[in-house]
Amino acid sequence: xxxxxxxxxxxxxxxxxxxxxxxxxxxxxxxxxxxxxxxxxxxxxxxxxxxxxxxxxxxxxxxxxxxxxxxxxxxxxxxxxxxxxxxxxxxxxxxxxxxxxxxxxxxxxxxxxxxxxxxxxxxxxxxxxxxxxxxxxxxxxxxxxxxxxxxxxxxxxxxxxxxxxxxxxxxxxxxxxxxxxxxxxxxxxxxxxxxxxxxxxxxxxxxxxxxxxxxxxxxxxxxxxxxxxxxxxxxxxxxxxxxxxxxxxxxxxxxxxxxxxxxxxxxxxxxxxxxxxxxxxxxxxxxxxxxxxxxxxxxxxxxxxxxxxxxxxxxxxxxxxx
Numbered sequence: 001x002x003x004x005x006x007x008x009x010x011x012x013x014x015x016x017x018x019x020x021x022x023x024x025x026x027x028x029x030x031x032x033x034x035x036x037x038x039x040x041x042x043x044x045x046x047x048x049x050x051x052x053x054x055x056x057x058x059x060x061x062x063x064x065x066x067x068x069x070x071x072x073x074x075x076x077x078x079x080x081x082x083x084x085x086x087x088x089x090x091x092x093x094x095x096x097x098x099x100x101x102x103x104x105x106x107x108x109x110x111x112x113x114x115x116x117x118x119x120x121x122x123x124x125x126x127x128x129x130x131x132x133x134x135x136x137x138x139x140x141x142x143x144x145x146x147x148x149x150x151x152x153x154x155x156x157x158x159x160x161x162x163x164x165x166x167x168x169x170x171x172x173x174x175x176x177x178x179x180x181x182x183x184x185x186x187x188x189x190x191x192x193x194x195x196x197x198x199x200x201x202x203x204x205x206x207x208x209x210x211x212x213x214x215x216x217x218x219x220x221x222x223x224x225x226x227x228x229x230x231x232x233x234x235x236x237x238x239x240x241x242x243x244x245x246x247x248x249x250x251x252x253x254x255x256x257x258x259x260x261x262x263x264x265x266x267x268x269x270x271x272x273x274x275x276x277x278x279x280x281x282x283x284x285x286x287x288x289x290x291x292x293x294x295x296x297x298x299x300x301x302x303x304x305x306x307x308x309x310x311x312x313x314x315x316x317x318x319x320x321x322x
Contacts (some may be wrong), residue, residue, distance in 0.1 A: 011136050012058035039277070064087050065315045066132040068125075070096040070149065071141040072113055073107055075274060076300055080138055083304035085109040089311065092135065096121055096149070098142075098201075125156050136311050139164050143228065147171055154179035159318055161310045163189050163303070165231050184314050187231035194294060197235055204242035213285040217241030221255035221265045221277040231253060232277055236293070245282065271298040 055163050071077040072095040081091055085108075086090045095106070100118030118126050129238055136159050139149055143166020147312040150172050153160045162172070176183045188194060203210075218237060220230045231251055237247055256275075261267040267275050280293040 002127075053183070060187075063309060066092050066135050067138055067220045067311055068092040068094055068128060068135060069138045069140070070141060071115075071139065072108070073097055073104070073115065074140060076140040076163070076303065078106075078108060079300040079304035080140065080307050081108045081111075081154070082306045083301070084138075084311070087308045087312075089308065091131075093129060094124065096141070118145075121152055122156065122315075125158060128157050129156055134315070136160065136314055138307060138311060140307075143167055148185075150175050153183070156183045157181055159181070159183060159314055161185075161314060162267070162305060163307055163310075166228060182314055182318050184310045186310075187320070188235070189304075189310065190297065190302040190304065191306045191309065193232060193297070195304075197232070197239075200236055200239040204239040207242040208242055211240065211282060214245050214282045215285075216240055216245045216247045216254070217279075217281045217283075218247070218251065219253045219255060219265070219277075221261050221267060221275065223273045223275060224256045224258065230276065230278065232276070236278070236280060240280070249321055257281060268298060271303060274298070274300050 053278070067089050069077050069080050069084070069091070072081060077095070085091060090115070091109060091111050093111050095113050097115045097117070099117035099119070101115040103121065106113045112197045119211050125137075137153055138161045139146075139153075140163045141149060143164060146162070146164050146167025149164075150160070150162060150167075154175055157179075161184045163186065165187040172185065176185070186194075188197070216237070218233055220233045222230065229249065232251055234237075234249055237249065241247060244269065255261055255265055258272050261272060261275075261277075262269055265277050267277060276295075276297040278293075278295050282291040283295075284290070
């Protein structure tokens with residue numbers, strides 16, 4: 001997975017360009033702006049985005065990275081476990097979730113993964129980290145637990161990939177930055193979407209005010225279980241704002257009704273419970289010119305594969321200590 005990131009030495013963040021953050025910094029800041037080839041090749045740090053190649057079931061000895069997927073009972077967690085297993089990663093049979101999930105076992109990819117509630121987290125994580133010193137935690141839990149989970153990972157010293165949205169993001173980056181723990185933080189794990197966001201960011205920086213006076217309409221449709229507004233939509237809008245468009249985030253049209261999603265948005269019925277359709281429509285002041293930007297995702301494989309790339313990237317960074 002390749003992405004344009006900002007990072008300090010340990011935090012890799014892609015919030016501005018929602019996506020991958022890794023390493024050590026407040027905004028996923030790697031020294032300077034960099035593009036990375038995510039393993040098994042060595043990372044490069046150039047100003048342009050590099051291609052990424054993801055080898056399935058690689059025979060490389062450094063690919064059997066142990067990962068602990070927190071939130072494994074959710075659809076995203078399950079998709080990540082499948083993708084990680086396909087990539088040859090080692091799935092640790094332990095996961096954190098809600099209190100009601102404590103003691104429950106989820107069977108995935110031939111593994112029985114035991115769930116633990118909040119009260120057991122610190123001692124369990126310390127024990128798992130001792131058993132698997134190369135452990136990388138993947139977090140796809142719920143917004144309300146983002147900060148507490150990050151503080152726990154940093155306290156124990158475990159590197160992690162945070163794909164969960166929400167929480168106090170500034171506090172999140174501060175916690176990781178001060179801890180010196182390596183982390184990848186991003187609400188958007190689809191590398192192709194990240195590439196689009198990176199391109200938007202470049203356009204906004206190089207052509208500020210280019211769309212001054214234009215009006216903007218934004219529609220985003222996700223499965224009904226997604227209660228918050230899309231972080232990706234907000235990131236794209238922030239680029240349009242730099243390009244001169246006046247738009248308030250509360251003007252985003254959120255579509256969560258399945259009937260509207262099928263009839264108005266065109267979401268395939270089989271993907272009502274896992275999709276991300278975005279439409280951005282720009283119109284000139286005299287309404288003689290219009291532009292449309294659209295990206296539609298069905299299913300979760302794009303995010304799961306991107307998360308695996310983030311794990312591989314993070315493991316490589318830790319190995320190289322840089």
